[in-house]
Amino acid sequence: xxxxxxxxxxxxxxALGSRVVKTPQGDIALFRTADDQVFALHDRxxxxxxxxxxxxxxxxxxxxPLHGWNINLESxxxxxxxxxxTKKLATRLEAxxxxxLA
Ligand code: FES
Numbered sequence: 001x002x003x004x005x006x007x008x009x010x011x012x013x014x015a016l017g018s019r020v021v022k023t024p025q026g027d028i029a030l031f032r033t034a035d036d037q038v039f040a041l042h043d044r045x046x047x048x049x050x051x052x053x054x055x056x057x058x059x060x061x062x063x064x065p066l067h068g069w070n071i072n073l074e075s076x077x078x079x080x081x082x083x084x085x086t087k088k089l090a091t092r093l094e095a096x097x098x099x100x101l102a
Contacts, residue, residue, distance in 0.1 A: 007021050013031070017057065020053045028041070037093070040090075
């Protein structure tokens with residue numbers, strides 16, 4: 001059975017920014033895009049583990065603050081020519097509340 005956990009409100013996450021949520025699986029970065037969608041990725045860049053939560057969000061992409069790899073927020077995949085993937089978690093936005101699929 002699906003287990004959705006309420007972890008934040010949309011207002012907790014700055015527009016074009018992120019918020020880190022600590023979980024037993026590690027730090028999860030919640031990103032809010034300009035169109036008010038929320039994406040969740042592990043807060044580790046697939047390159048050398050940079051904190052993606054401190055990167056710049058544009059479109060549905062975040063630029064890692066360390067070496068500038070672009071990571072697709074929808075898939076967790078690095079944008080070519082870079083190759084790698086950060087684990088993504090499913091999110092759901094309902095009445096201003098953000099849920100994470102545990
Ligand atoms: S650690 Fe993210 S680009 Fe190098």
